[in-house]
Amino acid sequence: xxxxxxxxxxxxxxxxxxxxxxxxxxxxxxxxxxxxxxxxxxxxxxxxxxxxxxxxxxxxxxxxxxxxxxxxxx
Amino acid sequence: xxxxxxxxxxxxxxxxxxxxxxxxxxxxxxxxxxxxxxxxxxxxxxxxxxxxxxxxxxxxxxxxxxxxxxxxxxxxxxxxxxxxxxxxxxxxxxxxxxxxxxxxxxxxxxxxxxxxxxxxxxxxxxxxxxxxxxxxxxxxxxxxxxxxxxxxxxxxxxxxxxxxxxxxxxxxxxxxxxxxxxxxxxxxxxxxxxxxxxxxxxxxxxxxxxxxxxxxxxxxxxxxxxxx
Numbered sequence: 001x002x003x004x005x006x007x008x009x010x011x012x013x014x015x016x017x018x019x020x021x022x023x024x025x026x027x028x029x030x031x032x033x034x035x036x037x038x039x040x041x042x043x044x045x046x047x048x049x050x051x052x053x054x055x056x057x058x059x060x061x062x063x064x065x066x067x068x069x070x071x072x073x074x
Numbered sequence: 075x076x077x078x079x080x081x082x083x084x085x086x087x088x089x090x091x092x093x094x095x096x097x098x099x100x101x102x103x104x105x106x107x108x109x110x111x112x113x114x115x116x117x118x119x120x121x122x123x124x125x126x127x128x129x130x131x132x133x134x135x136x137x138x139x140x141x142x143x144x145x146x147x148x149x150x151x152x153x154x155x156x157x158x159x160x161x162x163x164x165x166x167x168x169x170x171x172x173x174x175x176x177x178x179x180x181x182x183x184x185x186x187x188x189x190x191x192x193x194x195x196x197x198x199x200x201x202x203x204x205x206x207x208x209x210x211x212x213x214x215x216x217x218x219x220x221x222x223x224x225x226x227x228x229x230x231x232x233x234x235x236x237x238x239x240x241x242x243x244x245x246x247x248x249x250x251x252x253x254x255x256x257x258x259x260x261x262x263x264x265x266x267x268x269x270x271x272x273x274x275x276x277x278x279x280x281x282x283x284x285x286x287x288x289x290x291x292x293x294x295x296x297x298x299x300x301x302x
Contacts, residue, residue: 032125
């Protein structure tokens with residue numbers, strides 16, 4: 001990713017955060033909980049689910065927790 | 075690879091709107107409903123920033139259109155696969171759209187614990203450790219009884235917080251088509267389903283309450299995830 005593209009992504013992310021929760025962390029968890037755990041569920045391809053468990057859903061939870069944990073990926 | 079944001083029965087003008095990885099949104103005809111999607115060469119890996127991008131795009135769509143938000147993570151190989159997935163649950167998806175389209179969600183909760191004014195004490199029938207009868211109780215049973223008392227105390231605190239939140243934010247209810255109360259990731263919360271054109275005013279009214287009662291935290295307006 002070029003420096004310009006990286007800077008644009010950071011700017012877009014900041015704009016999204018301001019729009020969605022005023023840029024503050026207080027309600028970020030509330031919003032992310034909704035985005036990854038509520039809303040209409042439309043199952044994707046079979047590879048994305050095993051035994052009725054949506055792997056994409058589980059994967060999203062693991063990645064997002066990894067970001068918040070010490071030493072997590074950013 | 076197709077990333078799905080929202081379902082609608084009235085295709086919104088999404089020209090120029092972007093979503094995950096700044097991909098342009100477009101509307102795909104899916105029979106009875108329409109899907110708001112973006113297309114990607116590779117499946118976008120799940121990250122916090124992409125989840126927020128999904129949320130922002132979904133909010134933009136719900137504000138301008140008659141849409142129900144889709145949970146982050148719904149990806150499909152192509153339009154055929156997406157149409158098949160939508161056809162499988164067409165009736166339920168249609169019902170979701172009918173329920174929430176044209177609405178947004180405003181959320182209120184308390185920040186931090188809200189303890190009862192009177193501390194919740196152990197059950198009156200809890201025996202003293204010095205009680206000979208208590209000394210004869212097997213350790214396992216004593217542990218379970220103690221855990222039960224602890225759970226009851228925690229439940230009492232939770233119910234108190236929920237009651238206090240309802241009382242503190244009751245003034246908002248008149249604006250809402252529906253109000254639901256449940257335990258969120260940070261404690262009891264009240265979610266209000268409000269007509270889109272009123273959503274900003276409701277959020278502003280909630281912020282006014284928060285200005286008077288600093289326990290209150292306000293979220294939204296957001297897509298009505300809780301109500302689908």
